[in-house]
Amino acid sequence: MSIIEINGITKDYGNRKGIFNLLFAVEKGEVFGYLGPNGAGKTTTIRHLLGFLTPDTGSAKILGMDCRKDSAEIMKHLGYLPAEIAFFDGMKGMDFLKFMGEMRGLANTSYRDALIEKFQLDTKGTIRKMSKGMKQKLGIICAFMHDPQVLILDEPTSGLDPLMQNIFAGLILEEKAKGKTILMSSHSFEEIEKTCDRIGIIRAGELVTTEDIHVLKTKRRKSYLITFDSPATASAFAKTDSFDNITLDGASAKVDVLGSVTRLMEALSGxxxxxxxTQKNSLEEVFMQYYGSTITEENATKQGGVR
Ligand SMILES: Nc1ncnc2c1ncn2[C@@H]1O[C@H](COP(=O)(O)OP(=O)(O)OP(=O)(O)O)[C@@H](O)[C@H]1O
Structure with a gap:
């Protein structure tokens, strides 16, 4: 049995908005990255998993239970971080965590306290006065503190600084080692790449692909920006003809490499x-690398009125 199942869900909001015949599953112990541009349908999918929405067709299951009918039972085993966190603004951070802990019957608070320490969150102040990043940390602690088997995280690192993003990635890897099943949405391939086993890419409400992250890494073209000691050295390197795609700019060269970087390192040795x-590619560029013109053609067809 898969831990998370999305069985052919359609939720049509009209105007080509929503999600359409979505089908995928997340297995026990797997970290699944759910990627897509703004408005692609990530939050809509997640809201179905939380039992907040009724699909037009299809169904969602967590731990074999129906997300709509059995949501109260599912919640006992689930940690959820919403995309937009709405807390009780007037409460102090710690009071909120205590309140949520009591609701879940949390007897042992040591993991909660370890998470507060890990994210260096000052829980004494009222939530209203917290920054976006602090609220995000509070949301993360709240999602993980009862040690749930399944975690569903909607854009978990939004608002976190790079140091905290790394701490979050470490937490995901620790939870994965404990056998947790995690689905997390993101816009950033780079972020997902650090933690996930598999990714699903959604675009315009449809699943474009699900792929093993290791397979994707080998297919991925990365750009490297190399600065040499002089423009002459940069052009000498460009003349070695080792790579198809080199763009020169003074003493710098931008080189695109597919898969392993070993060949580039060897070519640079002299x-x-x-x-x-390393230059980060936007999600759009990553899409284009994998699917090239297919996506643009599909879009053009859709915009022309055919689904
Ligand atoms: N209740 C609703 N009624 C009508 N349209 C909706 C509703 N909820 C979402 N949508 C539309 O459905 C599409 C998918 O939205 P969704 O929030 O799932 O996207 P997302 O992938 O989470 O985007 P983002 O990355 O911006 O958070 C969007 O075009 C959105 O405007």
């Missing part, structure tokens, strides 16, 4: 390199 940087 040159003086001052700086070496």
């Amino acid at each position: 040159f003086t390199v001052i700086d070496f940087d």
